[in-house]
Amino acid sequence: MSSFVVAAYGYDLIYGTDKMLESSIDSARLEAHSASLQVSSTLIVLSDTSQLIASNLNSGNLSEDQVEELLYRSINSNPNIFGVGVAYEKGAFENYEVDPQSLPLYAPTYSRKYGEPQLFQASYDYTLENGEEENVPNTEWYHRALTDGGGWNEPYFGSRSNRYIFEYSTPFESTYAMQQGISPAGVVYASYSLEGLRDIIGSLELGKTGYGFIVSQDGDVISHPIEDYVTRNISDISKTDSVLGQITSDISPGTVSTVYDSNSGNKLWVFYEEIPQTDMVLGVVLKDDEVLHYMNEELYHEKIYLSLGIIGLLTSLSIIIFTRNGTTKASMWKIVIIFSILCFIEIGVVWNLTMTNNVSENMDDIILYDESGLESSLEKVYLNDVNTKEATSDSMLKVPTGMFIQSIEFASGNDVVITGYVWQKHVEGIADDYVPGIIFPESESTSITNAYEKDGVTGWYFETTLREQFDYITYPFDMETVWIRLWSDGFDDNVVLVPDLDSYYSITPESTPGIEKDFVLEGWDITKSYFSYKVNEYDTDFGINGYKENANPELYFNVEMKRDIVTPFITYMSPLLLIALLLFIALFTEVKSDTDSSEILKYGASLMLVLMVAHVSLRESLTASGIIYLEYFYIIMYFMVLAISFNAIIYASDRKIPVIEYEDNVFAKLMYWPVMLFLILMVTLATFF
Structure with a gap:
């Protein structure tokens, strides 16, 4: 059985990692493929609608006075269409009563700008080419259809719709226009808001900060979490965004590539999917930490299973080898020594796996590594509730906020004192009416003073005592996270604090951004620092009617640390090891007669007193709730002291118990270390597995 376990889990460790990684990538690829089909089916409605209207106009089956009615039916029956319209050339519409060249152009359009479809007329001269006159909106959608025969237009900001739109346009003919010598008569167009594409891509299950984006064949960005990138060409963006x-x-559909982001320390998994019946490609970016999170957890468990299998296999082999010529006292000693050593090694293996496990305990939160992940995470949060999204998309104030920690001190088991700087940037045109200010919700007491105000940045120096719940169950192998939750001082429900990532030279968590380099925290080693979001729901409106009916993500600055195990081992493990050795030696000093039972009890009581004093000191130093890992060592030693004392009393008495009498109480000596180490191993597995 043990050999089967070793073979199975050994195979999984060698080959299973790649399979789990492939499974994660395949799952994301299926999501991307489904999204590409959804985008395709959504956009094809635009081309089908445009071509159908153009076909009716070309065939003469549709009189021109019925154009507006057809446009309304088209948009009303297709909720995916944001706008649909017909733009006539000058003089191409026959219902002009006077010289058509002197009248405004006729371009009826139904649009969902205000929700329900509404009719709009031409507000600018779309027959002018780009650059022909100053302050003329984009007219490429019109001229491209006339010259190229129609197709997908590059996204642009619509002056009428006041948002980014993606459009399909196609030319059409009319009998009247041809009689006037005008061909084509104009352009039929149907558009889709890029916000709709962002919603489709934002709904992909790509982890908390993974994201998707769409680029056209010409390299223009059609959809991206960072809104400033939309409509720009990737060649221009790449000059400032190397990632x-x-x-x-x-951009090769069907292939998987990896990219290393030196600023965030992330390895990115990238692949592309073609969007059928369009000239666009959907790109998907997965963060390595999120892809490997659950895989690392699985590997952690498999390594423990494998090591346990090896213990079982080696123990079985030792029993077979040393008892092949019969069971003797010497063979039993060899077996228990090997088993005890294996248990001791397994305990060390579990400790080592625990200390080297890089899985963050905050992976359930949204960890922010870069601006793309930031925008993607916000999009995912608000996408979960349509009402929240609609209410906050236009009015949300994103206030860049930074943190620099100069000292952390544990005042008690649950109180931590933090000093440092916090700042906010004034974002022109977005947060002009926002009054800078920060609240620390977990704070018991806070002293905050204005430190500087320069170049649109307001900074404060603070000292705060935070009351936080720390988990000491795995002490002394515990990894704790000190978090600083930040609220806006203005208490406005449309303000979202975002991390000021640009203010850090590196945001790689392992480089501990925002932490003083000469940082001293006695008894701890700082391993990571990073920003994260967490959505907290409250059962109150804080007395403000309608306040935060839909919870905003709250910004956290986190400092992860591992305990320095040297001091706990010297302070608490050394007495335990000494007592364990003394107990084992006491087994060899037992004699059959002339032993006073009270002396045995005194010896056991003295050892028990030492254990209890150390145990109470441990509890007082941590003020932990529940039983922590190291306490089980004391509980096991209590049991061992009682068991050895009871065994010594029986052995010294006149009672004849075969198990105890055999070979001068050899079974007690044989079972001492195996039993104790096996109990410690079981407790270790129960705590860390």
Whole structure:
């Protein structure tokens, strides 16, 4: 059985990692493929609608006075269409009563700008080409259809719709226009808001900060979490965003590539899917930490299973080898020594796996590594509730907020004192009416003073005592996270604090951004620092009617740390090891007669007193709730002291118990270390597995 376990889990460790990684990538690829089909089916409605209207106009089956009615029916029956319209050339519409060249152009359009479809007329001269006159909106959608015969237009900001739109346009003919020598008569167009595409891509299950984006064949960004990138070409964006340049260096559908982001420390998994019946490609970016999170957990468990299997296998082999010529006292000693050593090694293996396990305990939160992940996470949060999204999309105030920690001190088991700087940037045109200010919700007491105000940045120096619940169950192998939750001082429900990532030279968590480099925290080693979001729901409106009916994500600055195990081992483990050795030695000093039972009890009581004093000291130093890992060592030693004392009393008495009498109480000596170490191993597995 043990050999089967070793073979099975050994195979999984060698080959299973790649399979789990492939499974994660395949799952994301299926999501991307489904999204590409959804985008395709959504956009094909635009081309089908445009071509159908153009066909009716071309065939003469539709009189021109019925154009507006057809446009209304088209948009009303297709909720995916944001706008649909017909733009006539000058003089191409026959219902002009006077010289058509002197009248405004006729371009009826139904649009969902205000929700329900509404009719709009031409507000600018779309027959002018781009650059022909100053302050003329984009007219490429019109001229491209006339010259190229129609197709998908590059996304642009619609002056009428006041948002980014993606459009399909196609030319059409009319009998009247041809009589006037005008051909084509104009352009039929149907559009889709890029916000709709963002919603489709934002709904992909790509982890908390993974994201998707769409680029056209010409390299123009059609959808991206960072809204400023939309309508820009990737070649221009790559000049300032090197990561996007690496991601888009090879847009080959069907392949998987990796990109290393030196700023965030993330390895990115990138692949592309063609969007059928369009000239666009959907790109998907997965964060390595999120892809490998659950895989690392699985590998952690498999390594423990494998090591346990090896213990079982080696123990079985030792029994077979040393008892092949019969069971003797010497063979039993060899077996228990090997088993005890294996248990001791397994305990060390579990300790080592625990200390080297890089899985963050905050992976359930939204960890923010870069601006793309930030925008993607916000989009996912608000996408979960349509009402929240609609209410906050236009009015949300994103206030960049930074943190620099100069000292952390544990005042008690649950109180931590933190000093440092916090700042906010004034974002022109977005947060002009926002009054800078920060609240620490967990704070018992806070002293905050204005430190500087320069170049649109307001900074404060603070000292705060935070009351936080720390989990000491795995002490002394515990990894704790000190978090600083930040609220806006203005208490406005449309303000979202975002991390000021640009203010850090590196945001790689392992480089501990925002932490003083000469940081001293006695008894701890800082391993990571990073920003994260967490959505907290409250059962009150704080007395403000309608306040935060839909919870905003709250910004956290986290400091992860591992305990320095040297001091706990010297302070608490040394007495335990000494007592264990003394007990074992006492077994060899037992004599059959002339032993006073009271002396045995005194010896056991003295050892028990030492254990209890150390145990109470441990509890007082941590003020932990529940039983922590190291306490089980004391409980096991209590049991061992009682068991050895009871065994010594019986052995010294006149009672004849075969098990105890055999070979001068050899079974007690044989079973001492195996039993104790096996109990410690079981407790270790129960705590860390």
